[in-house]
Amino acid sequence: MKIGKFPVKRTYKLARIISDALSLVVAYVIVSSTIHFxxxxxxxxxxxxxxAWLAGDMRLFYKYEESLAYRQYTAWIFPALVIAVxxxxxxxTLTSRKLAKYNITKQNAQAVYDWYAFAVSLCKLPILLALxxxxxxxxxxxxxxxxSVFSVQMILYVVLVVIIIRLSVHxxxxxxxxxxxxxxxxxxxxxxxxxxxxxx
Numbered sequence: 249m250k251i252g253k254f255p256v257k258r259t260y261k262l263a264r265i266i267s268d269a270l271s272l273v274v275a276y277v278i279v280s281s282t283i284h285f286x287x288x289x290x291x292x293x294x295x296x297x298x299x300a301w302l303a304g305d306m307r308l309f310y311k312y313e314e315s316l317a318y319r320q321y322t323a324w325i326f327p328a329l330v331i332a333v334x335x336x337x338x339x340x341t342l343t344s345r346k347l348a349k350y351n352i353t354k355q356n357a358q359a360v361y362d363w364y365a366f367a368v369s370l371c372k373l374p375i376l377l378a379l380x381x382x383x384x385x386x387x388x389x390x391x392x393x394x395x396s397v398f399s400v401q402m403i404l405y406v407v408l409v410v411i412i413i414r415l416s417v418h419x420x421x422x423x424x425x426x427x428x429x430x431x432x433x434x435x436x437x438x439x440x441x442x443x444x445x446x447x448x
Contacts, residue, residue: 249361250344252352256361258342267369274376275330278383282323285387289320292391319390326383330376337372341365351424360423367416371409378405 249256345364352360381401388395 249342251357251361251364252345252347252350254352254354254357256358259358259362259365261362261366264366264369267366267373271334271369271372271376274373274380275334278330278376278380279327281383281387282327285323285390286320289323289390296392322390323383323387326379326386329379333372333375333379337368340368347420350420353424356423360420363416363419363423367412367419371412374405374408374412378402381405 249258341364345361347360347364350360378401381399385395385397385399389397
């Protein structure tokens with residue numbers, strides 16, 4: 249794989265390992281919660297159907313009987329999104345990145361990749377936490393509980409992702425700037441030495 253025009257190794261630093269481990273824990277919670285949601289949902293709906301049947305409210309009975317067949321599968325959206333998040337993470341970290349607007353050199357390419365991969369891994373965590381929060385809201389509403397669709401936590405997770413991206417961009421710029429300045433100053437010094445030799 250390459251960063252810019254230079255080959256790099258797919259290293260795995262401790263911070264990235266911790267980030268990925270936490271992401272896997274959140275992913276496990278989402279998938280396991282979805283699996284355990286279906287029996288609870290069916291029990292709740294069956295209770296509503298029984299109450300509607302005993303009350304003679306056939307309109308309500310047929311309404312929930314028809315919705316049971318498809319409403320429960322809405323919950324599978326979240327495990328699917330978890331898979332999509334991890335697929336995007338693997339694509340972004342295991343394929344070559346041009347990063348054309350940065351001054352990538354042979355000396356800083358590996359360091360840039362290490363930081364880039366860590367940043368992508370770190371962004372994955374708040375995204376999964378936002379999915380977990382959204383899953384809770386959807387599950388509660390599917391269980392006919394009145395829960396607000398607005399969540400402050402989800403907004404904070406989005407803000408956190410933006411902050412991580414901005415800090416990562418700033419860090420990569422800082423990592424690539426010194427090499428450019430060093431080469432430039434070296435060129436100026438060489439020119440001054442040449443001028444002195446010409447004068448001599």
